[in-house]
Every structure is written in structure tokens, then in C-alpha cells.
Amino acid sequence: MRVIVKLFGGLNSGKDFKRTEEGDIIFESVESYSVGQLIDALSLNKKPFIVIHNGIILTHLDIKLKDGDEISLFPPIAGG
Amino acid sequence: MKILRVNMSEDTPMVKVEEIGSYEGLGGRGLTSAIVSKEVDPLCHPLSADNKLVIAPGLLGGTAAAMSGRLSVGCKSPLTGTIKEANAGGQAGQVMARLGYAAIVLEGKPKGDDIYKICINKDGVKVIKDNSLKMLPNYELVERMKGEFGEKIACISIGPAGEMKLAGASVAVTDMELRPTRHAGRGGVGAVMGSKGIKVIVLDDTGTTPRQPKDPEAFKEANKKFVMGLQKHPVTGQGLPAYGTNVLTNIINEVGAYPTYNFKEGRFAGARKISGEVQAELEKQRGGNPTHGCHRGCVIRCSGIYHDKDGHYLTKQPEYETVWALGGNCGIDDIDKIAYMDFLCDNFGVDTIEMGVTIGVAMEAGLIKWGDADGAIELLNEIGKGSYLGRIIGNGAAYTGRAFGVDRVPVVKGQALPAYDPRAVQGIGVTYATSTMGADHTAGYSIALNVLKTGGFVDPLKPEGQVDLSRNLQIATAFIDSTGMCIFIAFALLDQPETNSALVEMLNSFYGWNMTDKDVVEYGKKVLKFERDFNLKAGFTKEHDRLPKFFYREPIPPHNTVFMVKDEELDQLFNW
Numbered sequence: 295m296r297v298i299v300k301l302f303g304g305l306n307s308g309k310d311f312k313r314t315e316e317g318d319i320i321f322e323s324v325e326s327y328s329v330g331q332l333i334d335a336l337s338l339n340k341k342p343f344i345v346i347h348n349g350i351i352l353t354h355l356d357i358k359l360k361d362g363d364e365i366s367l368f369p370p371i372a373g374g
Numbered sequence: 375m376k377i378l379r380v381n382m383s384e385d386t387p388m389v390k391v392e393e394i395g396s397y398e399g400l401g402g403r404g405l406t407s408a409i410v411s412k413e414v415d416p417l418c419h420p421l422s423a424d425n426k427l428v429i430a431p432g433l434l435g436g437t438a439a440a441m442s443g444r445l446s447v448g449c450k451s452p453l454t455g456t457i458k459e460a461n462a463g464g465q466a467g468q469v470m471a472r473l474g475y476a477a478i479v480l481e482g483k484p485k486g487d488d489i490y491k492i493c494i495n496k497d498g499v500k501v502i503k504d505n506s507l508k509m510l511p512n513y514e515l516v517e518r519m520k521g522e523f524g525e526k527i528a529c530i531s532i533g534p535a536g537e538m539k540l541a542g543a544s545v546a547v548t549d550m551e552l553r554p555t556r557h558a559g560r561g562g563v564g565a566v567m568g569s570k571g572i573k574v575i576v577l578d579d580t581g582t583t584p585r586q587p588k589d590p591e592a593f594k595e596a597n598k599k600f601v602m603g604l605q606k607h608p609v610t611g612q613g614l615p616a617y618g619t620n621v622l623t624n625i626i627n628e629v630g631a632y633p634t635y636n637f638k639e640g641r642f643a644g645a646r647k648i649s650g651e652v653q654a655e656l657e658k659q660r661g662g663n664p665t666h667g668c669h670r671g672c673v674i675r676c677s678g679i680y681h682d683k684d685g686h687y688l689t690k691q692p693e694y695e696t697v698w699a700l701g702g703n704c705g706i707d708d709i710d711k712i713a714y715m716d717f718l719c720d721n722f723g724v725d726t727i728e729m730g731v732t733i734g735v736a737m738e739a740g741l742i743k744w745g746d747a748d749g750a751i752e753l754l755n756e757i758g759k760g761s762y763l764g765r766i767i768g769n770g771a772a773y774t775g776r777a778f779g780v781d782r783v784p785v786v787k788g789q790a791l792p793a794y795d796p797r798a799v800q801g802i803g804v805t806y807a808t809s810t811m812g813a814d815h816t817a818g819y820s821i822a823l824n825v826l827k828t829g830g831f832v833d834p835l836k837p838e839g840q841v842d843l844s845r846n847l848q849i850a851t852a853f854i855d856s857t858g859m860c861i862f863i864a865f866a867l868l869d870q871p872e873t874n875s876a877l878v879e880m881l882n883s884f885y886g887w888n889m890t891d892k893d894v895v896e897y898g899k900k901v902l903k904f905e906r907d908f909n910l911k912a913g914f915t916k917e918h919d920r921l922p923k924f925f926y927r928e929p930i931p932p933h934n935t936v937f938m939v940k941d942e943e944l945d946q947l948f949n950w
């Protein structure tokens with residue numbers, strides 16, 4: 295399974311992952327991961343508040359990830 | 375507090391200062407909308423002597439309350455034909471309130487084409503003819519006023535667009551550095567100021583003191599709680615100060631709601647290059663500042679100062695809406711060129727949202743190519759020149775669409791849609807459709823709950839619950855806009871009941887009121903009723919509370935959804 299993880303708004307991972315040209319994390323694993331487990335595995339500097347899975351805002355994190363999925367993570371932010 | 379009326383119809387402009395009288399208890403948007411709905415003929419031509427321009431600080435303007443410096447500008451709009459309240463930050467709201475004015479009302483219309491400046495200080499009001507100011511852009515105009523009146527002033531002004539009475543013209547307000555960077559942008563309020571022959575209002579509060587509360591101790595305590603609440607909330611205490619409003623670019627793009635190529639797609643490939651994160655980093659590297667208040671007393675400080683590649687001041691930190699309108703919406707991903715366009719808009723005195731959407735429509739018409747930043751800059755420069763093309767562009771998206779035969783024009787009641795596609799965020803579509811102001815995101819900012827999860831979550835892709843959401847937000851916003859508070863306090867209010875109570879307590883202790891949460895709701899409804907009644911008398915019906923047809927027919931990628939909230943549901947918004 296290969297999942298692209300995009301971090302925004304000052305979120306950083308403490309681990310050394312492979313990256314895309316844009317700097318996104320390439321998360322590869324033979325094991326199955328839920329979104330919540332993936333977030334735990336990233337060792338982020340801050341807890342993400344908004345989690346987007348393939349463009350959809352998640353309200354729970356137990357969704358199982360599939361090969362090719364994209365996850366975007368944000369701390370609490372706003373504007374207008 | 376007094377109301378200052380300046381009637382421009384007489385040979386010598388007439389100045390009258392009167393008690394607030396029957397408008398007592400109203401401020402900001404509540405006051406501008408009350409005066410316009412009571413005193414302006416809804417069927418009048420917006421540029422005629424019958425229209426009035428009302429400028430009002432909020433209920434807490436000029437006090438020691440944090441965040442209370444917003445200034446409302448109201449009239450019948452030349453862009454929409456509806457009632458209008460556009461509001462701005464900057465210093466003038468506080469200064470005007472400290473001088474004792476609840477509102478300045480510009481009335482009538484001069485017979486000739488002379489232009490005037492109004493000078494207000496603690497000793498009184500002077501209206502001075504000054505044709506040497508004609509067609510000056512805002513930055514040069516403010517420099518002239520500084521030379522004449524010193525550095526301790528605040529200015530409310532129009533650029534050439536306002537003088538030409540273009541429907542996209544803004545009213546500029548100077549910031550803490552005395553630059554004309556804060557704009558009451560929407561609805562062509564600058565054109566109405568231009569129609570009154572007023573180029574600039576110069577305010578000097580030297581020798582005045584902050585307005586005093588009835589119960590100083592309770593007021594001080596409530597203000598302290600309010601500030602603590604704002605600082606504690608992660609959005610108002612951290613996110614907004616660090617990156618400004620443009621931090622939204624990435625998230626709105628990721629959820630597929632970032633209108634791109636004149637609302638054809640929901641994602642823009644160049645979004646990251648123009649995001650708040652990139653912008654804040656550039657500002658730090660170049661000696662600008664990503665964390666800056668637009669007026670004294672702002673503790674959130676979502677604004678900033680943007681320098682060019684050589685480290686010289688270029689403009690204030692462009693807002694999310696501006697970066698989207700002049701950037702992603704037009705396929706432009708060069709942040710420096712977008713910042714330069716922000717400067718041009720401020721200087722000529724035009725609304726950045728209206729101009730970005732207008733340029734998108736011009737691109738749709740084939741005038742220039744998608745992504746052509748230099749072409750877009752040229753179009754804006756045409757406004758400064760006052761050319762025929764510039765006058766078309768400066769009149770906004772609907773006018774430009776008609777001039778060039780474009781049928782996909784994203785406007786409601788003639789006003790350009792802001793930076794969230796209503797097919798991917800259904801709640802904001804309800805606000806765009808039903809707002810008393812034409813398409814306006816701030817009127818009921820559903821993005822807070824549809825995307826940002828502030829105060830809860832309502833699925834943005836489903837039509838259910840969106841009318842209730844928009845209604846509640848529109849009522850709350852009408853109240854906040856009346857207090858003079860920046861609308862960004864709402865992010866903390868939605869999550870923290872104690873911060874909400876602190877705001878109500880500030881009003882109660884200042885005025886000696888006993889306002890409850892229920893009264894807050896009734897206040898918001900009253901303001902909306904002024905506005906709705908005006909619009910009904912101006913000839914607006916429920917058929918005007920709709921989005922353009924293409925939002926119901928063209929699915930937008932990546933979610934391939936259309937706007938799904940039914941007309942009958944939209945018609946329930948004002949049934950409370």
C-alpha cells in the first residue's frame with residue numbers, strides 16, 4: 295500500500311519518509327492501516343485537527359486506507 | 375454620540391450635527407442599515423442625490439474593547455441595487471467614535487464636478503473644496519493628507535474608481551502605518567462616495583479620550599475574559615496570527631472547493647505556490663511581517679506586510695479572497711504578481727474580489743489567456759487610466775460579462791461570488807443566494823462548520839441542514855457587524871460560550887444594558903429585517919435569491935457535484 299500524506303499549516307513529521315517532488319510524504323507499508331493508525335505512525339509535531347481523505351473531510355479516523363489514497367492534514371485554522 | 379450629516383446639494387455644503395435620537399442602541403451595520411432603510415428611497419438611482427452614504431463605527435468603537443475598530447459603510451448599492459453594508463478594518467472606526475460620531479451621513483449631490491475633503495477634529499468639521507486632489511490614487515492622496523495634516527490622522531478615501539463612480543469601487547481606510555490598505559470593498563460603496571463629490575474624510579482625534587463605560591470595572595473584567603478567550607482558541611490565538619487568512623488556500627483546494635478558471639474546477643494545480651504558508655515565509659525572509667494588526671486593539675493580528683523581492687514595501691499581506699480572486703480563479707500562480715495586483719486595487723480603489731472575478735470573466739471571453747498575470751495587471755491599469763475598457767472592468771463581473779457576451783458569470787444580485795465553490799460547500803451557496811447583500815461569504819460564513827470544524831460540522835457536500843446553518847450564521851453576523859468587532863472573533867465565540875458571554879457583558883457594562891443571548895438573536899434579526907424590507911421595496915423577490923444556473927447544471931470536479939439546495943428551502947431562510 296502506498297499513500298500520499300500532505301502536511302499543511304506548520305505540521306511536520308519527526309520521521310524520515312520518502313518524499314514526492316512537492317515534498318509530500320510517501321507512506322508505504324505491506325500492513326493494513328487505518329487513518330488514525332497512519333497519523334500515529336507519522337510522529338507529528340502537533341495533533342492534526344482536520345483530516346481529509348481523498349478530498350472528503352473525515353469525522354472519524356477508523357477508515358481503512360487503500361493503495362493510492364491521499365491524506366491531507368491540518369491543524370486548527372481559519373480565515374475568510 | 376452624535377450623527378454628522380453633510381449635505382452636498384447646497385452651493386456650500388451644509389454640515390449638521392444632531393443627536394442619535396431614534397437610532398439609539400444601534401451601531402455599525404445595524405446603524406447603517408437602519409438609516410438607509412428609513413431614509414433612502416429603495417427605488418432611487420444609487421448614484422443620485424436621493425441615496426445616502428452612511429459611515430458608522432460599531433457599538434464598541436472608540437472604547438478600550440479589543441477588536442472593536444471595524445467601520446461599516448452602507449448605502450443603496452450601485453452594483454446590486456440592494457441595501458449594502460461593506461466593512462473595513464483600519465484606524466478610522468476608533469478615531470471617529472472617539473470624536474463622538476456614531477455615524478457620518480453623506481447626503482445630496484453637488485451640482486458641479488468639484489471635489490471636496492472633509493476634515494474632522496475635536497474642534498469641529500470643515501468641508502473644503504480641493505480640486506487638486508482629482509483622480510489621485512489612494513496612496514498619493516494619503517501622502518498629501520499627511521503633508522497637510524500630520525501623521526496623527528486617519529483617512530477614509532476613494533481612488534479614481536470611486537470618482538468615476540464605477541460599481542466595483544471601494545472606500546479605503548488607512549491602517550496603523552497610515553497606508554490606505556483596508557477597504558470597505560464590496561458593492562461599489564466608493565462610487566456612492568464619489569457621487570457625493572467627497573474624495574477624502576480626514577479624522578484627527580488628538581485631544582480626545584476613549585469612550586467611557588457605565589460600569590468600568592465590569593467592562594474591564596469582561597474585556598480581559600474576552601481577550602483571554604481569543605488568545606486561548608487555536609484559530610484566533612495561533613492559526614490566524616501565524617499565516618493570515620490565506621492559510622485557507624490549501625485546505626479549500628484539498629476539499630475541492632477552490633474555484634478555478636472562473637468556477638470550472640474545484641482544484642488549482644498552483645495552489646501551494648500562492649498559499650498562506652508560502653506567503654508568510656516570503657514575508658519573513660524579505661523583512662515584511664506576517665503577524666500584524668490592521669488597527670490598534672486587534673489581538674488576533676491576521677494581517678501582515680508584504681515586501682517585494684528587493685525588500686521594499688509592496689502592499690499589506692494579501693487576503694485569502696484576494697489571492698484566490700486574482701490568483702487561482704484566473705489560473706495565476708505568481709504570488710508577487712498577485713501582491714502587486716492587490717496594491718493596484720487598493721491604489722485605484724476597487725474591490726479585489728470583484729476585480730478577480732471580473733478578470734476571470736474577461737479571460738472566459740478571450741480578452742486575455744488563463745494564467746496571464748501581466749495581462750491581468752494591464753486590465754487593472756486600464757482602470758487607473760480611466761479608459762473605456764478600464765471603466766467596463768471597473769464596473770464588475772456582471773457588467774463585463776454583458777459587454778463581452780459571456781453567459782457563465784458567477785454573480786448573485788450582480789455581485790461576484792467569493793472564494794468557495796457552492797457546489798462543493800453547499801452551505802455557503804445558501805448564503806450567497808439569500809444574503810441581503812448579494813453574493814457575500816462574510817454574511818453567513820458556513821465554511822466555519824462546513825470545512826473548518828469550528829463550532830461543529832455540517833457535511834459540505836449534502837444539502838441537508840444548510841439553510842438552518844446559514845440562517846443562524848446570518849443572524850449572528852448581523853449582530854457582530856453591529857458591535858464594531860472583527861468577524862474573526864466568531865471562530866472563538868462558536869467554540870467557547872464563555873467568550874461569547876464576555877462580549878455580551880462588555881456591551882451590558884458599557885451601556886448599562888441587560889442583554890441576554892436571546893436578545894442578541896433578536897438584534898441580528900432586526901438588522902436583517904431592515905435590510906430585507908429595503909430589498910423587497912427595491913423590487914427584489916425570491917427569484918433573486920438564487921445562484922446562476924450553471925451551478926445547478928455543471929458538476930464541478932473533483933466531487934462532480936452540483937448545487938442541490940432546493941429553491942423552496944432557500945425561500946425558508948428568512949422565515950424564523
Ligand code: SF4
Pocket residue numbers: 441463464666667668669672673674675676677860861862
Ligand atoms: S483579525 Fe485581522 S481583519 Fe480582524 S481586526 Fe485583526 S488584523 Fe484586522
